[in-house]
Amino acid sequence: MLIIMHPAASKEQIENVLAAIERQNLTAHLIQGVEQTVIGAVGDSHSIGKEVFEILPGVAAVTRISQPYKLASRQFHPKNSIFPLDGFSIGGEEIAIIAGPCSVESREQLLQTALAVRQAGANALRGGVFKPRTSPYVFQGLGEEGLEYLAEAREQTGMPVIAEVMSVAQVELMVKYVDVLQVGARNMQNFSLLRAIGETRIPVLLKRGMSATIEELLMASEYILSGGNQRVMLCERGIRTFEIATRNTTDINAIPVLKSLTHLPVLLDPSHSTGFSEFVASVAKAGVAAGADGLIIEVHNDPANALSDGRQSLTPEKFAVLVKQVKAVAEAVERRLAPIVH
């Protein structure tokens, strides 16, 4: 860490900082500048908060040099992490496509959609059963009944299933039914939930919070990894900005940035990151061109009657077109789509 002193910091304040550095078992290096002094604190500091130094009298600012995350970092684990799922893997050369409805609404809706997305080229099935809704007055998901339909859909299609977990209390139930737990954007910093998932051994899809920095996303993954659960996939799903033409702003930069910082697989959710079905295919292609390891896409057998997020859902027909287009782009960047289960 670099500790930048105020121009007016006294000799005593500087010595006080040097003593604090020593107490943390770090080594101090002094740079006497023209206007101010900078002190480097050298040693393993990933478990030391910046505030330890920030609050010392005379300190103007503290800059962390090394990354505050460790298990997620590419420095710690240089090769890509590759997680096998049923019949395919995520994080390697193959690009996986997860598709399905925003919410599981009925047995029929789910099974129809599941068969349709499998036929169109999906590798896994998504479907929410506990729904985080802004309003308490609208449809909140089918709960355990929905989990049973997901299990049935897996049986019928052979595809692994993924659903969002919203609280610690749901974890135990959900791991019985689903292959991958999703942590939604609103819960990215629900640290109790992250710790509980860290204690399971089920793969996790961790979505970036709508105003979380890339570093905070990696720190959230560190909560899960440090619990011993190694199979974390990260997902860019759009961030909140001033632009109102789309529901969110797809941070496409995040894809190559994450791939450079971490060994974990990186997916893109172009349905949420745009919010409009007509822009999903363009942004899905962009994600794969930028280096994403997978896509998660909302598809509904009848979007006009969806109980949530219908505006951004694709019909199975449009999804099939998207898969073909994504396949061409994947090959252009020397990758390939994951094989479809049968």
Place this chain on the structure above:
Amino acid sequence: MLIIMHPAASKEQIENVLAAIERQNLTAHLIQGVEQTVIGAVGDSHSIGKEVFEILPGVAAVTRISQPYKLASRQFHPKNSIFPLDGFSIGGEEIAIIAGPCSVESREQLLQTALAVRQAGANALRGGVFKPRTSPYVFQGLGEEGLEYLAEAREQTGMPVIAEVMSVAQVELMVKYVDVLQVGARNMQNFSLLRAIGETRIPVLLKRGMSATIEELLMASEYILSGGNQRVMLCERGIRTFEIATRNTTDINAIPVLKSLTHLPVLLDPSHSTGFSEFVASVAKAGVAAGADGLIIEVHNDPANALSDGRQSLTPEKFAVLVKQVKAVAEAVERRLAPIVH
């Protein structure tokens, strides 16, 4: 709701929308524009999601006219809600000041700080025992031990105590110890937690998420209110913007906007909304001048040795100066500080 059709929408698509409006027991009104058609859907629509219409073929956009929240709205409850606490009340003419350390770190630290802030003019004591920390490697709070210290501090000072709850599992424990539950910014849309708190009858301080809109904050309060818990206080604590000179950007506009939209009390947390102790007093005064009903401020008996957020904590001496300054501003806007307990 207003349903704006695409310029190219067909007659059939318009009729389809009219039928959907009828199915929702709303009444349709047609406006035939030069370029496009707009359809008004009149009736009680607060429990109908916009997506019901957004996904219909030919629909360009849907605008909600009436507010999506009800119990929180000033239309529903025109007078200010006033909640009595020990010896004072929040939401009326009195301005309450809640102060204390970011984290409860030890019995001694808490009791010293509690006595100091009471003497300086605080009405209630804050102190975190379960801490939401970005990194899993740093101090996470004392847990139940900290709650015991809070109870002891209340005993000794007579001040009500407030602490943050991070998960549904903690609610039962915490209501035994604290007078007010705080929901932190990162949990503002942790809907499981909001529902659980809605079922208690303990006052709640609900902090705005760092990228939550004012409407989303009101919708989050609606989750608690609709469970039957009427005593929700809202708290602006800074939003995330591009500006990096401060930790967050205090959305001072939010205070008069919230006061116009809701009957619930509105507080400001200038410690988090600025992130630097030297700016806290200026922004605290601004908050009261803008109409806030209270302040929540971090004070530490020894900020230089705080285990978290020391950079934004005031010493008891600086806090005492702040209280005097805030008192003068409160009187300038024809209010008064809440009386101090003895």
Place this chain on the structure above:
Amino acid sequence: MLIIMHPAASKEQIENVLAAIERQNLTAHLIQGVEQTVIGAVGDSHSIGKEVFEILPGVAAVTRISQPYKLASRQFHPKNSIFPLDGFSIGGEEIAIIAGPCSVESREQLLQTALAVRQAGANALRGGVFKPRTSPYVFQGLGEEGLEYLAEAREQTGMPVIAEVMSVAQVELMVKYVDVLQVGARNMQNFSLLRAIGETRIPVLLKRGMSATIEELLMASEYILSGGNQRVMLCERGIRTFEIATRNTTDINAIPVLKSLTHLPVLLDPSHSTGFSEFVASVAKAGVAAGADGLIIEVHNDPANALSDGRQSLTPEKFAVLVKQVKAVAEAVERRLAPIVH
């Protein structure tokens, strides 16, 4: 336009709005809601500001239904605008690549870079001669001397040249030397400059302001188009958000959104939108996959000695790799790179 009245609006206030609508030669349509009244104002309103109605007593909000821009809109001009330049065209099936240094620093630097980018596959040469720099104390560009080098580079390479114009006073000079005028992000709403350029007949590359909405970008283009200059190209160059891992956030959504709203060509500048040379190729590919009509990329023959923006400049070698990769993606989305001049 839709005029939404306050719930408490009086009958007189509603009549006042109806009269105001009539004065603007629009026709009024009344929707009597349960809580409030909405009034549609039908007719050609693109030259009527929303504020005409917003400030009337009793009005809660005004929503514009039709687009506030006209000449730029796809409704007005359904087919793509295609602008021929030397040996290629922008806006059709071909994807154009503009490359060159951030600043023209010397004759040698420019000519070397120009030859290198042409060989690597660029279609046009960029190079700044008047530089908008945050600090008044750093290199501000070579001015007219730089324009002469650009002209010489065009002579030697056959490529059209593009440079940024910063003020009305420079327009006359620059049109003598360059083939395309660039309006930078900081000047996107320099309306005096836009009007001056609207009076020329030289093609323009209009960059999106760093916090401009897509609609504001289109309105800025409308200033130029309404002056009679039809050849406006739009350029996404990253927007300002809370994310600090990259210099800007590439709004990749803007590309399909703009292509749906306007007939004007849409380019992407991945150098500024990322700010780091190592992410430029990934985002360039994403832009083409998302539907961009061209790219503008910073290339420097010796980035380590560049006088500005070296951190985001590619070497000619890396640029040559990028062109090959972009070519593959272009073909995957059924387009092709523009032919290189000889």
Place this chain on the structure above:
Amino acid sequence: MLIIMHPAASKEQIENVLAAIERQNLTAHLIQGVEQTVIGAVGDSHSIGKEVFEILPGVAAVTRISQPYKLASRQFHPKNSIFPLDGFSIGGEEIAIIAGPCSVESREQLLQTALAVRQAGANALRGGVFKPRTSPYVFQGLGEEGLEYLAEAREQTGMPVIAEVMSVAQVELMVKYVDVLQVGARNMQNFSLLRAIGETRIPVLLKRGMSATIEELLMASEYILSGGNQRVMLCERGIRTFEIATRNTTDINAIPVLKSLTHLPVLLDPSHSTGFSEFVASVAKAGVAAGADGLIIEVHNDPANALSDGRQSLTPEKFAVLVKQVKAVAEAVERRLAPIVH
């Protein structure tokens, strides 16, 4: 400056950086960390861009320690700058209130409003004659005719007048008519304009760009100051964020932050920073409580018929109430309103 090397930087790359530091006449200090090396570059570096080092091979990041501005900084000029205007001064203990219409629309409108705001307590008159409008199709200001009305209003009321300058070509004309030139948010980084104003000796009100950082605002002022024009006043006018309940987000933090960094006077424009007349008074009071040296407020004798920004304009009656409220807050923070001219 601190130059942070990549963990994998070679010995040769480090030596290369050391040589570059020497070439800039700075002195290098090496800190050998566990994972990476940091090099301090000590000396006067305010005229050296960070990019000089950022682009060197092996460099991960460069952090500037000293401020990139000099003439604007409080380190360079510790005491507040106080600028006398007609009968009052800005930057000292007095708080100045500038008021008037968004646009000068007619002689009668301006004179009526001018007399009304003087009577209500304004110290200076504002009024736009060249208007930066998003749309080319709406009212763009009266131009020189408007300047004549401003001069007449000054004659009649004794108040100094302020108007926005939009281009270099207007500077010469405007300095003949107005007492203070305003640079609008959209032109904050119109560097040609800033330089031209730097060469005049007329006071300037420099508004913060809607997505400009506090540092960029100070750098923009540095352009004017370095031209020799010392009388620059800064103005917070709201920044662009995700919040849509108000037109902009008032960055109230910016006021104490600016007061700590610079000696220049700092004003607040609550009309633009909120966008709704009903919130202007609350935020005006907040600004003064936070330490602002003045306010600039839109007042229109007949807001319902204003040609621009009527939604945020106050009537003279409401403005008079605001002045009284602001006076009370000013006194609560131990300041006073500037005396009114007679």
